[in-house]
Amino acid sequence: MRALVTGASGFLGSHLVSALCQNGWDVTAVLRAGSPRNERVHPAAQRALLAEGYENLTAIVQAARPAIVFHTAAQSQGQYGPADAQALLSSNVTFPTLLLAHLSEVGCNAFVNVGSSWQNAQGAEYSPFNLYAATKQAFEDVLVAYANCGLRATTIRLFDTYGPDDARAKIVDLIIHATLSGQALDMSPGQQILVLSHVSDVVRALLHAAQLTLQRAPSALVYSMPGESIVLRELAQRIGRICDRAPPIRWGARPYRTGEIMNPFVGTIPIPEFVCSTGLQEGLTAVIRRHLARRTSERP
């Protein structure tokens, strides 16, 4: 099986590429030139460096000849100003749409897309947390149009993901780092609920979605990634118990973000016939062990 993976040097993308390579897939890893994590991509994958204006996308798709595309690339930072808007649209709408437009040239009609629970900030109806979430929704709209001409697309909307080797400075790693280092961490009051999925389960979900997608008639379907719900303060306590020390968090030192999602909408249909295999306790323990090992090895 031949796959093309976008965002291949990212947290999710690099884990996915490794899993695909280990399962014997022929993988083309699409990378941005100069991305600091490009060396993390599994050595068995073909690397394809994407030009700034996507001019070489034709050549990349022609060389990859994928049976399916996994689109994990995303620009997730940015506000509403012109430069941010341009970057968000280019990465999250224009790039994957051009990719879709090229796929039919090589007879590929299967696409697994990564969406975000932030598209449903207020509940079942589309209600974007920010412009990033709007660009994710916009690309789902484009997928529906391509399903008119034969595309099979499955979007998995993610909540919070965590796991080993996460360079994104997300909440789980921030709390673990603070707890192990003793460095104080200013946070919001911490009453928001998170829905956490371990990256290995997300990878399994994407592979499962690929099988469903390849077997289906043309359509664009949307599922949510299952996960374990926990209040942020309880997550910190859980991490503290595993580390055997209290997290040095100053709760309430920062306000909630504008429009903070206190209670994520979990009503999107979860991906069918799929259950997570890594529980939160097990997953956190492994990540904490990895932090400890790194701290030990970095000690002079």
Add this chain to the structure above:
Amino acid sequence: MRALVTGASGFLGSHLVSALCQNGWDVTAVLRAGSPRNERVHPAAQRALLAEGYENLTAIVQAARPAIVFHTAAQSQGQYGPADAQALLSSNVTFPTLLLAHLSEVGCNAFVNVGSSWQNAQGAEYSPFNLYAATKQAFEDVLVAYANCGLRATTIRLFDTYGPDDARAKIVDLIIHATLSGQALDMSPGQQILVLSHVSDVVRALLHAAQLTLQRAPSALVYSMPGESIVLRELAQRIGRICDRAPPIRWGARPYRTGEIMNPFVGTIPIPEFVCSTGLQEGLTAVIRRHLARRTSERP
């Protein structure tokens, strides 16, 4: 009142600019360099030529300092291939999003957008007739995100529009031209229902939407343009009666388009407190008179 109008040389845009100028608005007409209809823009409007890559959008917005934007520009041609996809996204998503991103710099938070009934090809749920419709939907998603930070936006989804000086070669003008010239016209079986709105009513609807938008709290609302429903074959008969000769149409000489909308979805909420003032009989008669006058003046 200061307004910025995109697509100002288009069929709808040029009629809107004229109406705004006649009502005493201070209008900036955003135009593409080299567009063949740029000379049709009302002389009282300020003309702003948009650079290919939108680099001068900051300068245009700063000079225009609009209280409200009317976004009538649209790329409506194109299929699913890379070049078409790029053009559709650039004109229908990237350009208006960058415009939104610049508006807050001049304190403008009101936006009237033109959508398409093709976003609802199959009914109430989003179901795009083609990629053009998907880009229209995608931009509506972006409007919702900007409403998070203060934007008031109203989208009016149009069905079929017609009226004087329409260079788009749409169905009404095609049938009138065939009927008056006697040149045979190959068409589909013609059982599809059209919902026709006269451009003067669409202009009135956009002006009405502007008033609603300026008075409202931040939000992104969507309404449909009302119109008169008629089966295509009956429309041809109606035109034939006004012209007093039978339209030379070969019904069924062409197939219906893929996914042809036989029965447009009219369930989107119509724009509140608005009724059309130009009936189909009156509107068609005026357009036919205009055709006849042009044919007379063009005769050697």
